[in-house]
Amino acid sequence: MSCRSNSGAGCGRSGECECATATSDAVDNARRTFLRGAAAMTVTTLAAGVTLYGFGAEPAAARATGEKASSKVRWGLLIDASKCSDGCTACVSACQSENGWHDTGHPTTDAQWIRKLTVKDPNTGATFSLPMMCQHCAKPPCVDVCPTGASFRRADGIVLVDKHICIGCRYCMMACPYKARSFIHEPVDDQKPYAPRGRGTVESCTLCVHRVDEGRTPACVEACNDTGGGAMLFGDLNDSSSEIAKRVAAYRTTRIRDDLGTDPGVRYVNI
Amino acid sequence: MRHAVVRHIRTIATLLLAAALMLSVATARAGPPDWLPKPARGKGEKCVADTGWMRRNHMTALMHQRDATVHEGIHTGRFSLERCIECHAVNGADGKPVTIANPKHFCRTCHDYAAVQIDCFDCHASRPGPKAATTNNAAPERFAKTDAAVLAQYLRSLER
Numbered sequence: 001m002s003c004r005s006n007s008g009a010g011c012g013r014s015g016e017c018e019c020a021t022a023t024s025d026a027v028d029n030a031r032r033t034f035l036r037g038a039a040a041m042t043v044t045t046l047a048a049g050v051t052l053y054g055f056g057a058e059p060a061a062a063r064a065t066g067e068k069a070s071s072k073v074r075w076g077l078l079i080d081a082s083k084c085s086d087g088c089t090a091c092v093s094a095c096q097s098e099n100g101w102h103d104t105g106h107p108t109t110d111a112q113w114i115r116k117l118t119v120k121d122p123n124t125g126a127t128f129s130l131p132m133m134c135q136h137c138a139k140p141p142c143v144d145v146c147p148t149g150a151s152f153r154r155a156d157g158i159v160l161v162d163k164h165i166c167i168g169c170r171y172c173m174m175a176c177p178y179k180a181r182s183f184i185h186e187p188v189d190d191q192k193p194y195a196p197r198g199r200g201t202v203e204s205c206t207l208c209v210h211r212v213d214e215g216r217t218p219a220c221v222e223a224c225n226d227t228g229g230g231a232m233l234f235g236d237l238n239d240s241s242s243e244i245a246k247r248v249a250a251y252r253t254t255r256i257r258d259d260l261g262t263d264p265g266v267r268y269v270n271i
Numbered sequence: 272m273r274h275a276v277v278r279h280i281r282t283i284a285t286l287l288l289a290a291a292l293m294l295s296v297a298t299a300r301a302g303p304p305d306w307l308p309k310p311a312r313g314k315g316e317k318c319v320a321d322t323g324w325m326r327r328n329h330m331t332a333l334m335h336q337r338d339a340t341v342h343e344g345i346h347t348g349r350f351s352l353e354r355c356i357e358c359h360a361v362n363g364a365d366g367k368p369v370t371i372a373n374p375k376h377f378c379r380t381c382h383d384y385a386a387v388q389i390d391c392f393d394c395h396a397s398r399p400g401p402k403a404a405t406t407n408n409a410a411p412e413r414f415a416k417t418d419a420a421v422l423a424q425y426l427r428s429l430e431r
Contacts, residue, residue: 069344154344162341163394189370191396193353198394213344 071155075207076237076265078244083231086118086129094223099195104186111182113205134180134205135264142172157265158209163201172202177257180204308384310377313358319349357399371397
């Protein structure tokens, strides 16, 4: 990741920026201290009930017809676990009806593009809930292991499966640290025209690529905003003027299994 | 005498040949034979390319379109399978478009006859459904006359 020169708070007067990828341990430690302070500030502000409101749909810019997906864009999600209530499955049902996956009566092997997790701290008993789906990594392990090139990362950061060349070997399912991918065991019919899916191929969250290409937000984000807690924010992480980039720059966000270096495009707060 | 007989035979043969030719012309005018597939007409005024070109090259066009769409996110719609399905939908007895399971399905009419299996509909919807806004609904452009020029033109349009 490169430094954004106009990322406000991170840039000093000398023109130096706080980089997400620090080059030395010293810098890294300084950054950690800085971020720890920022985190504390976030909590305080949250307690006062001032910030983190207005989460939700942010109109994405639609590309012109015939234009390629651009690498200048990095689509991402920011999910606030404090607004994600246990038991709410608005995002899951929205994804199901949008993309046409559903229970087929085989719970152990059914496709699952997005799922709700409840995480419990065994020491304190405190729990929180969060949606888990493909994290749209910048360095996706599923792409590394794919023997046919079916698993790929689009220029704008969306990780997809090209089912035309997927042979159903399921290496990607093994490689994914987030258990985000599913294999389709049963024949499928009555698919959505914009979301093809069929037996013998692997599939996962597409970040509603058909909607994103139209300049709309993913179905889960829309549903969370309409009927859920408004915990999800979608936008371009590379565009410093976008709501998501501003929030990511201002608050301590967490990427799950950040230690693996996959650089996910999905970030969480309050987990 | 001998020459006269040969001449007669020649005349008769010529007449027979002419009759046979005329008969064949008449049969051709009556339309294609019953055993040829008769795919249903599409809804639009004309196809995205000449019928003959489409018969020979639709698979190539669809193949290139799919790579551009899946990998690069280009939705030009000209050779979009979704658009083919929309325009060539055939209604069944219930008035709704039939799926690939029905032998009347536009693609199946020819593919059954040619004994060429199509895998498209293992994953893709075989009848029209909710439409994505990115589908280009502009009137189809006409192609240049020769197939080679057309394919070259199409491939060039992808190299951007």
